Amino acid sequence: MTLVWWRARRRRAWVWVLPRVAGLAQHGYRSICVGGVTYFSRETPLGSVLPDLFDEDHWRPEFCSPEPDSTRHQVDHALEIAESHDGRPVYLFVNVSATHVPHGHYLGDSRDTAASQQAALAYADAHLARLITTLTAKKRWLIILCADHGDAYGEDGYHGRGIAHPVVMNVPFAAMVR
Numbered sequence: 450m451t452l453v454w455w456r457a458r459r460r461r462a463w464v465w466v467l468p469r470v471a472g473l474a475q476h477g478y479r480s481i482c483v484g485g486v487t488y489f490s491r492e493t494p495l496g497s498v499l500p501d502l503f504d505e506d507h508w509r510p511e512f513c514s515p516e517p518d519s520t521r522h523q524v525d526h527a528l529e530i531a532e533s534h535d536g537r538p539v540y541l542f543v544n545v546s547a548t549h550v551p552h553g554h555y556l557g558d559s560r561d562t563a564a565s566q567q568a569a570l571a572y573a574d575a576h577l578a579r580l581i582t583t584l585t586a587k588k589r590w591l592i593i594l595c596a597d598h599g600d601a602y603g604e605d606g607y608h609g610r611g612i613a614h615p616v617v618m619n620v621p622f623a624a625m626v627r
Contacts, residue, residue, distance in 0.1 A: 470502045470540065479537045483527045484508035485519060485546025503542065505530075514546040517554050520576040528583055543580070547573040548596075563602040585627045592627055596620035 470480045482489065482503040489508045490496040500506035507530070511522045527543055547569045550561045555568035577594070584590050599617045601607040607614050 470542075473540050474504065477537055478540045479534065480504045480540040480542070481530055482506040482542045483512065483523050483530070483544070485512050485514065485523060485544040486549055487513060489544055499544075512546060514549040515551055520545055520547045520573040524576045524580045527580055531584055541584075543577075545573050545577070563600075566600060566602075581627065589626060591624070593622075593624045595622040 473480050480503040482500060482505070484490065484500065484506060485508075487493075487496055488498075489500050489506065490513075491500055491506075491508065500508070507526060509522070509526075510516065512519055512526070516522065523543055523545065527541060531539065531541065547555075548566055551559075552569035553560045553562065553565045555572055556562075556565045558565060581590075581592060585592075597620065598610045599620055600610045601612060601614050601616050604614065604616050607616075610617050
């Protein structure tokens with residue numbers, strides 16, 4: 450889970466309190482991850498850290514951003530999983546990779562630009578809408594949509610995501626019960 454809060458201990462000490470996905474099991478939840486980027490691939494030790502947080506993890510090469518239809522594949526797979534769940538409440542985490550480079554192909558270009566990232570987001574939004582509509586047709590879900598980072602495309606001379614710039618650090622967040 451991405452929530453973080455602080456708790457004061459003694460006068461000048463602060464402790465990070467991080468809710469853990471594994472804690473959802475104590476409340477009867479089955480936690481499922483449909484990874485997109487290679488941080489979920491289990492191909493390297495680092496690629497196993499995030500998947501290990503979940504009861505179940507799913508990653509395939511066609512879920513990754515070089516695949517032009519990655520989000521469709523992810524949503525199709527997530528819907529298959531949701532259909533076959535065992536009746537327990539589900540925490541479903543989908544890491545959409547379409548907005549990660551490369552995404553120039555969404556505009557028929559080999560260059561990654563702010564415009565191609567916007568096109569990738571529009572593509573992903575269409576499939577996420579299908580996921581939300583299908584999941585919520587039969588029961589209520591708490592849905593949280595957010596990003597882990599933005600990207601700089603020349604703002605103040607910066608490019609990329611590994612920088613502390615507002616376009617990288619300020620990310621969208623939406624939560625709803627539907």
